[in-house]
Amino acid sequence: MTISVILPTYNERETIVPLVGEILSAVPEAEVLVVDDDSPDQTWALVEQASAGDPRVRVLRRIGRRGLPSALADGIAQAKGAAVVWLDADGSMPAAVIPVLVARLEVAEVAVASRYVRGGQDTRTSRVRVGTSWLINAFAALLLGWGVRDYTSGFIAVRQAVLDRVPLRTHYAYGDYCIDFLYRVAQAGFRIEEIPYRCGERRGGETKTAPDLRQFVGLGLTYVVSILRLRFR
């Protein structure tokens, strides 16, 4: 199966180049698409420089636009692979899991790298982050179905054909796009498999999710509202 790996980036110059290298070692035949929102730290330029002459690496620089869900959707629109994979570019998600996910696409339409199935782990240091993620995912599973445990995974392999049927919805604030996507994929009757993995701390740079506690709680509530809307709308 041909593979496209999408890496959304905003100010990830500390982690992106080694990560692209690790991905190409794990899946040498893949194309890697970096979707960068014109990062002030020039992530896009660094990738272009480091991968010059390697046709497997492409940079999509979006000027005047921001947002994780829409960056992923734009990457998906450009992806040529029959298997489309996306993950964070901060080094928290190990590239070695990618071939395992893609291999599962032989039997499932969607493969999710999961912190919450047996063998999975969330080893981030912030108890608030780890605890909040766990709670939101338990709440999501309770309302939307236990067929998925890591609704906010963000580390996913999907057959391109599924994305044609269930396109990402980009009006979401952040990781709630992922809850929405997995729920609709399950509702459409596609097979979803979860592969345990160990989520680590970002290897450098700064979080984009919610730099302070107030914003973090606000984002958590946004996710809860998104879950309730999906369930009861």
Ligand SMILES: Nc1nc2c(ncn2[C@@H]2O[C@H](COP(=O)(O)OP(=O)(O)OP(=O)(O)O)[C@@H](O)[C@H]2O)c(=O)[nH]1
């Ligand atoms: N293109 C693009 N990428 C983004 C944007 N916001 C976040 N990202 C990327 O999305 C990925 C996830 O962002 P993170 O800041 O790691 O968020 P997180 O994983 O929820 O939080 P951490 O606990 O800090 O890892 C990273 O690769 C970011 O660079 C954006 O507006 N545009």
Ligand SMILES: [Mg+2]
């Ligand atoms: Mg991250």
